[in-house]
Amino acid sequence: MSQHAPVTPVSTYVNIFVALLVLTGLTYVVATFDFGLLNTPIALAVAILKAALVIVYFMGVRYNTPLTKVVVISGFCWLLIMFGLTLNDYLTRAWIGVAGR
Amino acid sequence: MSDVSQPRNSYLDAPYGLASWLLTKDHKRIAMLYLISITIFFAIGGLFAAGIRLELLTPQGDLWTSDLYNKLFTLHGVVMIFFFLVPSIPATLGNFLMPIMIGAKDLAFPRINLISWYLYIIGATVTLAAVFTGGLDTGWTFYTPYSSVSSQTAVTTAAIGVFITGFSSILTGLNFIVTTHRMRAPGMTWFRLPLFVWSNYATSLVMILGTPVIAITVLLVAAERALGLGFFDPARGGDPVLFQHLFWFYSHPAVYIMILPGMGVISELVAAMARKQVFGYSFVAFSSLxxxxxxxxxxxxxxxxxxxxxxxxxxxxxxxxxxxxxxxVKTFNWTATLYRGSISWQSPTWWVVGFMGLFTIGGLTGVFLGTLGLNIHLTDTYFVVAHFHYIMVGGAIMAYMGGLHFWWPKMTGRMFSDAGSKTSAVLVFVGFNLTFFPQFVLGFMGMPRRYHAYPDEWQVLNVLSSCGAGVLALGYALPLVYLTYSLFRGAAAPANPWGAKGLEWTIPSPPTTYNFEAEVRVDEPAYNYKSTREVHVG
Structure with a gap:
């Protein structure tokens, strides 16, 4: 953390902790409903929100140097590359007809 | 430039004792620990290769059972890739040289550096345990669902070994990145960095971004085997092709973990041996990224x-x-650097020209394989085997050997037999081509990889290949002899035996524990062979 980073008040950590607990409960609640095609996107959205809170507050990225932010954002970009190019396969498999199918 | 040799307090002899080595935080000593470890694994991987080539002398598949043969090629791949090639240049030459080249006393995290070696040893030990508890027959690629459902061998143990070793790689990458950002001496700007540093920096990015994915992927295989979870098994709703996506997301970039540091070595050697600034420095630097x-x-x-x-x-x-x-860009720029250079034909140059020829063939055959239509004919044939050996053995190991010889006097304070090194370079070059060029032909004719029997008409090419492997083994064994001899009886090395530029050549051979006696200031670009000015130390 940079030398001039402000000290994060304990209340922030407590609030984030509570938020994470609420979101965990939300994960459970939404799993009891059937949203059809939206099941996975909803679950992923909650999970991403939780991960973001951990990264931004618990890992202190919000108060860190621009280089650290670049590193974190790059990590997400690489995750997107992995998902994106993998989906490039899965989403286009049905585009071509297969004999006998 | 100072020409001090054999300081009394070099990192090698102060302090003494086994514990001082096993608990060392000195990047140079850790580099030597890695050097010894990877040499042992190179020998073990080589023994597995010898088993493969002996079997393929005859078409019948009569020396080993097919099961044992499967284990031999699997273990050859696992050991050579995870325990030799990936750590080879970064963990030995990189560990030794990165801090010195940027004017630092050590890496940013010396303790983490030592931990990385221990993780490597633990991971390697666990993987070797797999060899003795049923072996491993999945191929180094661990393809599912065979690895996760069918194989009766010690897949889980090997996967855990590879998982642990992955952390060693991540920690080395982390250390190099932070060191390059934070530890550069005053005046050592990004565009004065030696290209070896640029290459290792780019390699470290790949290590950090890719290795976690392979670690988790092999862990998922282990979980599928041990807990019956259905990630990759179609019978349990999994997808085997998903494994291949995740596996190659790391393992293709891993090819660049193996070759990029080699390219860095070649950039250094080409400049030093041609006495010229590297042609198009910034292009070569950015090509690594x-x-x-x-x-x-x-x-x-x-x-x-x-x-x-x-x-x-x-x-x-x-x-x-x-x-x-x-x-x-790299290959052409190295060639342009050699053009009208004052080329010295000391032995490191021999390894460099070997690299350039073999890497070019390996790279160009990669274009064949990347072509969708041709790939369908060549997939899983010996053409692929020959291609990646031209990159990894012809490229990465030639560069490693070149770098090892070039910096050996700096690392040990001793000169070695130049004639021995030249002989070894020729043996490796000839043996390598004899081993792997016939495999291009065999592959094009349709010989599949990973079979221990083949039709009679392919025997001549296979015998040539096996004989070549013998010559290659001799080429690799020879340096063990003359380098070991040089350790004890070699002539004392001067600070700069090659007349090369770079901070490592301004300090004694071998260096003292903290590398530099005084603060370093850099006021000239890398490879400034035209200039009469010197880098000032102190």
Whole structure:
């Protein structure tokens, strides 16, 4: 953390902790409903929100140097590359007809 | 430039004792620990290769059972890739040279550096335990569902070993990145960095971004085996091709973990041996980053015939061609550096020219394989085996050997037999081509990889290949003899035996524990061979 980073008040950590607990409960609640095609996107959205809170507050990225932010954002970009190019396969498999199918 | 030799308090002899080595935080000593460890694993991997080539002397498949043969080629791949090639240049030459080249006393995290070696040893030990508790027969690629459902060998143990070793790699990468950002001496700007540092920096990015994925992937295989979870097993709702996506997301960039540091070594050696500034320095530097980034976008070319969508195949094939651009930038720029250079034909140069020829063949045959249509004919044939050995053995190991000879006097304070090194370079070059060129022909004729029997008409080429492997083994054994001899009886090395530029050549051979006696200031670009000015130390 940079030398001039402000000290994060304990209340922030407590609030984030509570938020994470609420979101965990939300994960459970939404799993009891059937949203059809939206099941996975909803679950992923909650999970991403939780991960973001951990990264931004618990890992202190919000108060860190621009280089650290670049590193974190790059990590997400690489995750997107992995998902994106993998989906490039899965989403286009049905585009071509297969004999006998 | 100072020409002090054999300081009384070199890092090698102060302090004494086994514990001082096993608990050392000195990057140079850790480099030596790695050097010894990877040499042992290179020998073990070589023994497995010898088993493969002995079997293939005859068409019948009569020396080993097919099960044992499967284990031999699997363990050859696992040991050579995870325990030799990946750590080879970064963990030995990189560990030794990165801090010195940027004017630092050590890496940013010396303790983490030592932990990385221990993790490597623990991971390697666990994987070796797999060898003795049933072996491993999945191929180094651990393809599912065979590895996760069917194989009766010690897949879980080996997967855990590879998982642990992955952390060693991540920690080394982390250390190099932070060191390059934070530990550079005053005046050592980014564009004064030696290209070896640029290469290792790019390699470290790949290590950090890719290794966690392979670690988790092999762990998922272990979980599927041990807990019956259905990630990759179609019978349990999994998808085996998903494994291949995740595996190659790391393992294709891992090729660049193996070759990029080698390219850095070659840049250093070409400049030093031609007494010239590297042609197009910034292009060579950025080509390392370009290779690191593009390397992450091409993994699907390993899945052209794995039921991957044909449209995805097209995309991956096109992106694959792009990797040829930064690779060619390097090769052409090295050639341009040699052009009208004052080339010294001391032994490191012999390894360099060997590298350039073999890497070019390996790279160009990669273009064949990246071409979607041709790939369908060549997939899983010996053409692929020959191609990646031209990159990894002809490229990465030639560069490693060149670098090891070039910096050996700095690392040990002793000179070695130049004639021995030249003989070894020739033996390796001839033996290598004799081993692997016939495999291009065999592959094109349709000989599949990973079979221990083959039709009679392919015997001549296979015998040539096996004989070549013998010559190659001799070429690698010879340095063990004369380098070991040099350790004890070699002439004392001066600070700068090659007349090269760079901070490592301004300090004694071998260096003292903290490398530099006084603060370093850099006031000239890298490879400033035209200039009469010197880098000031102190």
């Amino acid at each position: 370009a290779i690191a980034i593009l390397g992450f976008l091409v993994w699907g070319h390993h899945l052209f015939v794995s039921s991957q969508s044909i449209y995805a195949g097209l995309v991956f094939s096109i992106i694959t061609m792009l990797v040829a651009i930064p690779s060619a």
